[in-house]
Amino acid sequence: xxGSQASSLWAGQAASPPNTSPAGGTGARPIAxxxxxxxxxxxLLLTGSFAGAGEAEQDWxxxxxxxxxxxxxxxxxxxxRAASLAHLRRQEKALRMFAAEHPRDPRAxxxxxxxxxxxxxxxxxxxxxxxGAEAKRLLDELAKSATPAQRPELDFARIARLMRxxxxxxxxxxxxxxxxxxxxxxxxxxxxxxAALLVEVATLFDQQPKTKLALxxxxxxxxxxxxxxxxxxxxxxxxxxxxxxxxxxxxSTVGRLVDVENFRGKPVLLIFFADxxxxxxxxxxxAQRAVGELPAGRVQMIGVSLDTKPQEVAAVMKEHAIxxxxxxxxxxxxxxLARSLGINALPTVWLLDRGGRLRSLNALENxxxxxxxxxxxx
Numbered sequence: 001x002x003g004s005q006a007s008s009l010w011a012g013q014a015a016s017p018p019n020t021s022p023a024g025g026t027g028a029r030p031i032a033x034x035x036x037x038x039x040x041x042x043x044l045l046l047t048g049s050f051a052g053a054g055e056a057e058q059d060w061x062x063x064x065x066x067x068x069x070x071x072x073x074x075x076x077x078x079x080x081r082a083a084s085l086a087h088l089r090r091q092e093k094a095l096r097m098f099a100a101e102h103p104r105d106p107r108a109x110x111x112x113x114x115x116x117x118x119x120x121x122x123x124x125x126x127x128x129x130x131x132g133a134e135a136k137r138l139l140d141e142l143a144k145s146a147t148p149a150q151r152p153e154l155d156f157a158r159i160a161r162l163m164r165x166x167x168x169x170x171x172x173x174x175x176x177x178x179x180x181x182x183x184x185x186x187x188x189x190x191x192x193x194x195a196a197l198l199v200e201v202a203t204l205f206d207q208q209p210k211t212k213l214a215l216x217x218x219x220x221x222x223x224x225x226x227x228x229x230x231x232x233x234x235x236x237x238x239x240x241x242x243x244x245x246x247x248x249x250x251x252s253t254v255g256r257l258v259d260v261e262n263f264r265g266k267p268v269l270l271i272f273f274a275d276x277x278x279x280x281x282x283x284x285x286x287a288q289r290a291v292g293e294l295p296a297g298r299v300q301m302i303g304v305s306l307d308t309k310p311q312e313v314a315a316v317m318k319e320h321a322i323x324x325x326x327x328x329x330x331x332x333x334x335x336x337l338a339r340s341l342g343i344n345a346l347p348t349v350w351l352l353d354r355g356g357r358l359r360s361l362n363a364l365e366n367x368x369x370x371x372x373x374x375x376x377x378x
Contacts (some may be wrong), residue, residue: 056102063094063111080278081125088122109150112142113157120161135161152188156197159184163200174204178211195222199232206362209242230344237342238361245356246270248302250327250337253313258325260356263300267374268352269363272343274306274332275316283347283364284320290367299371300324306332306346353377 072083095115099108116135123132139158146154159180166173181201185194198219205212216235223229248260248270260268271287273280284303291299303326305313313328329335333344351363353374363370 056098056105056107059094059098059102060105060107063091063098063114066091066094085122085125088118088125091118092122109142109146110153112138113153116142116157117160120164124164124167132161132165152191155184155187156191156193159197166204169204177201177204178215181215192224195219195224195232196228198222199228199235202235207360207365209239209361212239234342234344241341241358242361243357243359246341246350246352246358248337248341250304250325252325253305253310253317253328256325258302258327260302260352263302264356265354266298266300267354267371268300268302268356269371270302270304270350270352272304272306272338272346272348273316274346275312276307277346280347281316281320283349284316286364287349287367288320290371293368294371294375298375303327304335304337304343306335306338306343308332 066087070083070087072080092115095111095118098105098111099115102108116138119131119135119138123129123135139154139161142150142154159177162173162177162180166177169177178201181197184191184197188194196219198215202212202215202219205215213236216232216239220229220232220236223232246260248258250258252258269287269291271280271284273284275281287301291301301324303322303324305316305326305328307313307316307328308330310328310330313326316322317326327337329337332338347364348361349363349367350358351360351370351374353359354377359374360370
């Protein structure tokens with residue numbers, strides 16, 4: 001899946017790793033600071049002093065307060081993971097207590113939907129089956145009593161769960177999600193989330209550009225939010241480049257003029273990365289390992305840094321011993337190069353064939369096999 005592996009659409013109100021897309025585009029939801037008025041409510045959860053049998057309104061405010069995310073400034077992956085897991089458990093506790101103490105409250109249904117979401121996310125984080133199984137049981141139970149007004153939330157929650165399960169989707173999972181999204185649109189045509197849902201499902205079809213294009217075109221007719229419209233425009237820009245020669249020329253970090261046309265005759269792996277995006281740094285290392293397993297000089301690597309400071313890109317290049325050309329202008333997401341190519345998420349890794357044509361919007365998926373395929377072409 002291109003871009004971020006689980007966007008805010010799927011993260012819902014549970015904690016997620018740091019955002020790696022502009023304005024919350026397709027990356028995971030950013031870890032944010034909690035607003036000052038909510039600190040006391042959050043502290044009640046931390047100390048186990050949740051209102052419980054007290055007023056439902058107070059208890060619900062405590063739940064909403066946790067939407068701001070974990071209070072952590074950590075950057076290291078293990079620290080971010082620990083903070084996110086701790087936050088998920090606080091959310092679970094608050095939601096379980098609300099459902100138990102206020103079963104007749106109009107928000108009890110939403111509390112259980114949120115609980116299922118948090119459980120599935122924790123299942124992913126811990127690579128544990130039981131939280132995910134509990135999430136499924138909870139949604140199945142809700143289906144038995146959901147009213148027509150509640151049905152859209154339940155159906156959406158089920159799709160969200162499937163999306164999280166398909167982080168590395170099989171062909172069958174892709175088709176299942178495609179069918180579910182189309183069914184959701186047919187059953188709930190006026191739901192405000194339909195356009196965003198189609199866009200998210202489209203991220204699964206980078207290797208099937210026709211399907212991706214159809215989903216994005218459909219979403220474009222439904223989108224009302226300006227931010228979503230901008231994302232769709234970017235996504236359409238990328239998918240419309242598939243099979244075409246990618247215009248790419250820049251001055252590298254060492255002052256060298258680089259034009260992708262000069263690399264005709266060999267495949268090019270184009271990697272967009274930034275120091276602020278740990279997943280893109282992991283993708284960078286993965287790509288280097290794959291190319292390193294091939295005879296030297298068979299594949300050309302090119303990087304585009306979306307960092308804002310020279311020392312940031314320099315540190316990444318030093319750490320990963322990058323000797324190949326890297327573009328950097330310090331303008332991050334507003335870089336003319338990134339804008340011209342519709343880049344709105346990290347990690348993004350493209351594969352160009354020997355003729356400079358864009359062959360893959362998601363070269364990380366079965367990277368070795370994709371490289372072998374283009375290398376075997378005349």
